[in-house]
Amino acid sequence: MLYIEPSEIKKAHRRISEHINATPVLRSDFIDDFFSAKVFFKFEGFQKTGAFKLRGALNAMLSHKEAGKLSGNVTAFSSGNHAQAVAYAAKLIGIKAKIFIPDFNSKFKIDATRKLGAEVILTKTRQEAEEEFRQEVSKGSIPIPPYDDDMIIAGQGTSCYEALKAGYKPDAIFATIGGGGWISGTYLATQLLHPACAVIGAEPANANDASISFRTGSIHKLKDTPSTIADGAKTLCLSERTFQYIKKLNDIIEVSEKEIIEFTQLLTAHLKITPEPTSCVAAAACFKWAVDSKNKGKTALVMLSGGNLDPELMREIWQ
């Protein structure tokens, strides 16, 4: 059973398209040679606030608005790009946002969220941020969760929808898995426009909860926040909602920290963009797929989730 129909992606796109950037699809001769495949990259770093997260946040808020249920204020918790997205969408729509962020997060992203006009409350841990978020919801705030929400998932699917709508016909589509919103939306968009295409998830081996869940058939939860440079993939587990879609993927490929850094460097050098390491987990997984002899010369679409890199992460990548 699917929670939402693939056609929800089209509705989401109609709802948000005037407010977002239609992000470009990029490619490089060098990368095609290196992969022995035709590889296209959809880059959400060029999205407003620098990541795909705005798509979901906007779709959720505008859906609530359409239903006449957007009043008071919205609330969210996030360790990264979702915070900026919620702040931006709330400002655009003209509603207050209260966002809980663990204080070990990039000052860069925290400042950017405040600058967009949101009230930011720092917490000691991720668990505490989530707990305070729940209390805020119990007081009547409208929750805009990072992934466990149908309208968030539908919004995230609009990036892949744009690429497929533009006529790309890949053999396989790759996206990194965190909480599963991005890959679930991507899966739904593919079902809608190009169902013959494989949809393959990508995860750091150090944070392989979705991969274990996929293989065992039940949601696996990591005990502690995993250590990976791909900060968007640090989520402890999928939700029941996202697992429904993730179960149906063609595969989930795990990649090492070394591979994540190498592919971040490769894409930066050859596409002339700044993909986050989290994005490049999907590129590294695509490479593993592409070098399998049965996939030689095939066409792939790699969904690059965002481009928000602070200077410290830049140093870490290029050391």
Next chain:
Amino acid sequence: MLYIEPSEIKKAHRRISEHINATPVLRSDFIDDFFSAKVFFKFEGFQKTGAFKLRGALNAMLSHKEAGKLSGNVTAFSSGNHAQAVAYAAKLIGIKAKIFIPDFNSKFKIDATRKLGAEVILTKTRQEAEEEFRQEVSKGSIPIPPYDDDMIIAGQGTSCYEALKAGYKPDAIFATIGGGGWISGTYLATQLLHPACAVIGAEPANANDASISFRTGSIHKLKDTPSTIADGAKTLCLSERTFQYIKKLNDIIEVSEKEIIEFTQLLTAHLKITPEPTSCVAAAACFKWAVDSKNKGKTALVMLSGGNLDPELMREIWQ
């Protein structure tokens, strides 16, 4: 006296447009706030071979071809992006290329030039590369010089032409000066489509030969290769040809090495692209212009020349 008419830019664009990428114009709310201006960036890092240089090289070769004068082989000397551009254009047109490159150059760029099928000859110095190039020309090869050529200049102007043609109406346009081909073409395109606009050159203070030439009215030659992270601006002096246009600029602004690095970081973080430090000389100059109270709220177009950064340069920028 101008050597070529501004209308040559239009002809160049018609000649090369089917073979090149029409590069995008990018912007960022953060940068607009920071500059107190509306700033647009034309990014040639998305050009084939990663820099504007392909525009000039292709225009020169295709002009020779139209005139029935393209036979035998072409030759060039370069310490960087021009080499790859000549190699690419020669391969596209189907003519052999012999390119002289000083051996202290980035292995990255040398390898890329060879990979495009050009014969690469390494020399000990820049002077030796230029000398061998002249000998090759005396033996009948067709010269494709880096900047001292009308058709090269006309080709380089097509990037600014694209932006102005798309409807941008800046108050000032900024471009970094090396040998002067890029700024000369930019000046001509502006004369053609938006002559009321100021055209302002930018140079590292450590390599300020054009700035001195502009102020004194005669070409100043640096004694030694200057020390600057902006490797495209290391040229020792302008040519008579490029100085004719550079004399007519509204200003040339010098920037420090620290400013070049800071603006390279700023543009990378907020535009999500990888501009070369040479490109960002123009961004740093634009900032100096924008913070002058009389320019507050004005609109600027910054021409970003390319995006070819090797890993060592990346480390240097982010250290």
